[in-house]
Amino acid sequence: MAKILGILALVLFLAIPAGLLLAGQAGLLKGHRPTDLGLHDGLLKPPVQESWNVVSSHARLQPHTDYHVIAPISYNGDGKAALVKLTGIVRNMDGVTVVTSEPTYLYAEFQTRLLKFVDDVEFVLDEPAGVIQMRSASRLGRKDFDANRNRLEAIRARFNG
Structure with missing residues (x-):
């Protein structure tokens, strides 16, 4: 025995x-890169209600749970300059690959060091509202142990710091 x-x-x-x-x-x-990212009808991709591995500032406008909702990043002044600043912050983070960088949209992949899990992170400039909308989602699994929320809050802190 x-x-x-x-x-x-x-x-x-x-x-x-x-x-x-x-x-x-x-x-x-690492999963597969999604083909349905970006804006659709003016919103970022909605969260899957049964999964706790995505947060989005657009979630409040889509079917969601409280877990999925995160506030956008507020800025003052020129919106495009704010997104350039944000892009610089994201580019200097560990494990990042910037996939798309446009004047009003940023898409990056974040990869964990050991297991190589990949999260898809998007930012879109919303000049009329004076904010940058954001979304972060894990490709695999149903839970992320707050990794996506913590990442976006760290980006927010660096942006505001």
Whole structure:
């Protein structure tokens, strides 16, 4: 019995984590780049109500739970200059690849170091409202343990700091 428990412990504490790490390093946990990002009818992609791995400043206008809602980034002055400032902040973050950078839209991918999970992050300039709308979503899984919210709040803090 002790031998069986030892083997189970070995598998549980060594083999499974090692397998996950190898899968991540091989790129098997990054998912596929979405083809439906950007603005649709003036809004960023809505959150999936059953998943807690996405936050969006447009969620309040779409079917959502309270978890999905995050405030946009407010700015003063020139909106395009604000988005340029935001783009600079995003470009200097760890694990980022900027995919699309336009005068009114920014799309970046953030990849975790060990397991290589990828999150898709979007920002869109909303000049009439004086804000930058934002969305961050994990490609895989249903929970992100607040990683997307924390990332956007860190970006907000750097923008306002």
